[in-house]
Amino acid sequence: MNLPNKLTVARVVLVPFFIFFLLTDIVPLSSLWALVVFALASITDALDGHIARSRNLVTNFGKFLDPLADKVLVISALVCFVDMGLAGAVPVIIIIAREFMVSGLRLVTAGEGVVVAAGIWGKLKTAFTMVAIVVILLFAVIFGKDSSSYEMWVTAVEQTLIWISTALTVISGAIYLNGYKSYINTDK
Template sequence: MNLPNKITILRVFMIPLFLIFFLVPNIPYGNLIAAIIFITASFTDFIDGYIARKYHLVTNFGKFADPLADKLLVSAALICFVQLQLVPAWIIIVIISREFIISGFRLVASDNGVVIAASYWGKFKTTSQMIMCILLIINLDYPFFNVLELVFTYLALALTVISLVDYLYKNRTVLSENK
């Protein structure tokens, strides 16, 4: 197993640690530690991809496990936000549903021999979701931060929908029966 794949697996193992520090009450600095774990795990996504591309270490396992690890990490945080009543469930359902739709769409595209690159809208969506997650994990109870959390939650929601529509529109021929 190569280094990028080991880093991806490490990201998956960081999820339970994140959950413990984020959800177990009365752990001193639990939210801060959870935020550091989340940020570190998110950063490993950049690192493993960079190493895999730079050193030509891209594998089928990595192509499968890397996006799965990302979705597991973000989905875990999003579901925690519902449990802790930080974000309404319907927003989280929309965000997670987009990920299922895109994953299914990529499977169909792959079966047709089509590789679909991430768009700028998708990158903006991911960035806004990561910032939203970090703000909600830290969850500073000050008016400025409460507004910032709200702004990034609705920005992430809007970019989630925009990136989905953009993705489906640009790749609409993938679902065509005339192939």
């Protein structure tokens, strides 16, 4: 297994540790540990793609697992945020629905021998969402995990970040659907 694929696998392996630290209170500084683990996992996302492309180490395994690892990491954070009262269910459901839609589209096009590569809007959506999650985790470190103790402005910033992520998610999903609509022609 090459280095980019090892980094991608590491991102998946870090997810349970991230969830544990985010949802537990038995570990001192658990919010800080959750932030550190999420940040490390996010950095592997930037590194694995850069290394794979610059060293010509792109593999089918990496093409498959990299977007899946991103989805598992981001969706895990967002679902935990809903559980903690840090995000609403509606934007998170929209984000998850888009991820299922794009994954389904990738399956359909793969059957035709076509790989749906991540476009600029998908990359922007992922990058912004990961940064938004880091900011929300930083607020949890500073103000505590209990959203009821937050200042009103913190909640407003968090909700704004989540809704911007949702808007980018919808835009990128629409672009993917439009770009590959010939593969989902319902008349065939």
